[in-house]
Amino acid sequence: xxxxxxxxxxxxxxxxxxxxxxxxxxxxxxxxxxxxxxxxxxxxxxxxxxxxxxxxxxxxxxxxxxxxxxxxxxxxxxxxxxxxxxxxxxxxxxxxxxxxxxxxxxxxxxxxxxxxxxxxxxxxxxxxxxxxxxxxxxxxxxxxxxxxxxxxxxxxxxxxxxxxxxxxxxxxxxxxxxxxxxxxxxxxxxxxxxxxxxxxxxxxxxxxxxxxxxxxxxxxxxxxxxxxxxxxxxxxxxxxxxxxxxxxxxxxxxxxxxxxxxxxxxxxxxxxxxxxxxxxxxxxxxxxxxxxxxxxxxxxxxxxxxxxxxxxxxxxxxxxxxxxxxxxxxxxxxxxxxxxxxxxxxxxxxxxxxxxxxxxxxxxxxxxxxxxxxxxxxxxxxxxxxxxxxxxxxxxxxxxxxxxxxxxxxxxxxxxxxxxxxx
Numbered sequence: 336x337x338x339x340x341x342x343x344x345x346x347x348x349x350x351x352x353x354x355x356x357x358x359x360x361x362x363x364x365x366x367x368x369x370x371x372x373x374x375x376x377x378x379x380x381x382x383x384x385x386x387x388x389x390x391x392x393x394x395x396x397x398x399x400x401x402x403x404x405x406x407x408x409x410x411x412x413x414x415x416x417x418x419x420x421x422x423x424x425x426x427x428x429x430x431x432x433x434x435x436x437x438x439x440x441x442x443x444x445x446x447x448x449x450x451x452x453x454x455x456x457x458x459x460x461x462x463x464x465x466x467x468x469x470x471x472x473x474x475x476x477x478x479x480x481x482x483x484x485x486x487x488x489x490x491x492x493x494x495x496x497x498x499x500x501x502x503x504x505x506x507x508x509x510x511x512x513x514x515x516x517x518x519x520x521x522x523x524x525x526x527x528x529x530x531x532x533x534x535x536x537x538x539x540x541x542x543x544x545x546x547x548x549x550x551x552x553x554x555x556x557x558x559x560x561x562x563x564x565x566x567x568x569x570x571x572x573x574x575x576x577x578x579x580x581x582x583x584x585x586x587x588x589x590x591x592x593x594x595x596x597x598x599x600x601x602x603x604x605x606x607x608x609x610x611x612x613x614x615x616x617x618x619x620x621x622x623x624x625x626x627x628x629x630x631x632x633x634x635x636x637x638x639x640x641x642x643x644x645x646x647x648x649x650x651x652x653x654x655x656x657x658x659x660x661x662x663x664x665x666x667x668x669x670x671x672x673x674x675x676x677x678x679x680x681x682x683x684x685x686x687x688x689x690x691x692x693x694x695x696x697x698x699x700x701x702x703x704x705x706x707x708x709x710x711x712x713x714x715x716x717x718x719x720x721x722x723x724x725x726x727x728x729x730x731x732x733x734x735x736x737x738x739x740x741x742x743x744x745x746x747x748x749x750x751x752x753x754x755x756x757x758x
Contacts, residue, residue: 401628405617433573
């Protein structure tokens with residue numbers, strides 16, 4: 336084993352579980368996992384996970400089991416849970432999104448997918464005969480949720496999205512007009528996967544009102560952008576808001592060391608309050624039974640360490656870095672786009688050598704890819720990325736031009752030196 340851990344060629348052998356206990360170096364395997372992730376972190380900018388929060392103060396809670404089984408309003412017996420912290424976390428999120436004190440419910444989930452399942456299960460129970468509206472840009476978990484909830488495929492309607500990922504409201508209106516006699520479950524997105532577009536819930540409300548669709552549930556999948564937009568006051572469930580429920584991820588904007596999330600909603604939209612389970616002495620109202628108590632603990636710690644102002648400052652710094660990235664990438668002549676207030680910077684997919692040769696980890700969707708300037712990504716990372724992008728683009732552009740020339744050899748100028756690439 337070298338200083339960075341177990342060598343790649345030795346990894347498969349090192350992690351085998353068919354050997355007697357004591358013959359496997361568990362410490363080395365764990366250390367290697369951490370060192371690999373640390374090395375890759377700087378250039379893994381295609382997926383949303385903040386890296387600026389120091390989680391060392393939460394390490395002790397990972398030395399034992401904490402099980403937040405059941406509804407957070409009914410604490411399990413004993414002390415091996417973090418129920419009190421979960422209640423505080425839910426209260427904080429409910430306050431941030433403006434839910435009335437007497438009409439709020441939620442819990443800490445395993446991530447955005449479970450949050451979506453929990454919210455849409457409530458919506459389905461409210462309106463079993465509803466049409467579910469989602470967009471092409473909706474998260475893949477929405478389609479999976481529709482299947483898990485037993486919705487018939489003909490009751491799941493896909494709305495076109497615009498060129499930059501936001502809902503096509505004209506198409507949505509045409510679909511609502513077609514199904515206006517039925518209840519509606521509408522999934523809006525605050526931070527789509529590729530573009531970080533935000534669907535406008537006021538426009539959704541206007542269209543539903545215009546066609547008399549009063550039996551409705553509007554859910555916002557805000558896994559990525561929910562916290563910063565709520566802190567800005569542009570996303571909420573307060574008085575006058577058409578939104579009934581919202582799903583938020585913990586490991587994206589907060590960068591928690593384990594996947595987790597939060598779902599909050601109006602308590603008045605819940606048809607079922609769950610069944611009391613004698614064995615656990617709790618109410619079974621959550622999607623999962625046993626739930627990770629550490630998730631509530633790390634979310635609580637992130638909120639306690641930064642508060643509203645601190646997290647709003649984190650969002651502002653990240654947005655400034657994203658704006659800087661647009662400026663720097665644009666200066667190279669490479670196509671680039673960013674929605675206002677987004678962390679996500681979308682660009683034309685660069686040549687493969689940017690990832691293969693320089694090790695950047697990007698999220699690619701055909702002709703487009705993105706980098707996400709989450710908290711923890713600094714100007715220096717953007718500068719490194721743009722420098723490498725400029726190198727591969729210069730090489731690629733000259734080679735592409737040379738393909739049209741009637742000559743045997745391809746030539747490119749790299750680092751000021753003209754050299755033959757092939758021929």
